[in-house]
Amino acid sequence: MPWQYSQKTGRLTHDADPVVEHGYSGRAAGKNNPDMQDQLGLGPIPTGSYTISTPFEHSQAGAYTMRLTPDADTDTHRRTGFLIHADDPAHPGPISDGCIVVDRRVCKRIWRSLDQQLNVVA
Numbered sequence: 013m014p015w016q017y018s019q020k021t022g023r024l025t026h027d028a029d030p031v032v033e034h035g036y037s038g039r040a041a042g043k044n045n046p047d048m049q050d051q052l053g054l055g056p057i058p059t060g061s062y063t064i065s066t067p068f069e070h071s072q073a074g075a076y077t078m079r080l081t082p083d084a085d086t087d088t089h090r091r092t093g094f095l096i097h098a099d100d101p102a103h104p105g106p107i108s109d110g111c112i113v114v115d116r117r118v119c120k121r122i123w124r125s126l127d128q129q130l131n132v133v134a
């Protein structure tokens with residue numbers, strides 16, 4: 013069973029775990045706001061299916077950052093560059109341009125699960 017992320021609640025779930033983590037996607041008025049999923053640099057990651065990449069060290073997002081590659085039938089509203097990564101401990105909350113942001117321990121858990129599919133729902 014794939015990972016599932018809710019745009020509206022920020023809830024990330026997997027298999028039998030009802031709630032793995034609450035995160036966020038988007039910033040300001042677009043944060044966890046499904047009505048703004050088409051807004052570049054503001055809205056949350058668009059609904060659809062994504063493949064989770066191997067973790068890497070991102071210059072700004074840090075360790076255990078993973079790219080989210082949309083499936084062919086996912087409408088990204090011409091947006092690109094989606095990631096799942098940890099929050100900035102110095103400035104938590106405002107760092108998402110549409111990436112999914114969760115605690116770093118959850119990023120590690122995602123990769124260790126060996127499940128590389130993510131479904132984003134409203």
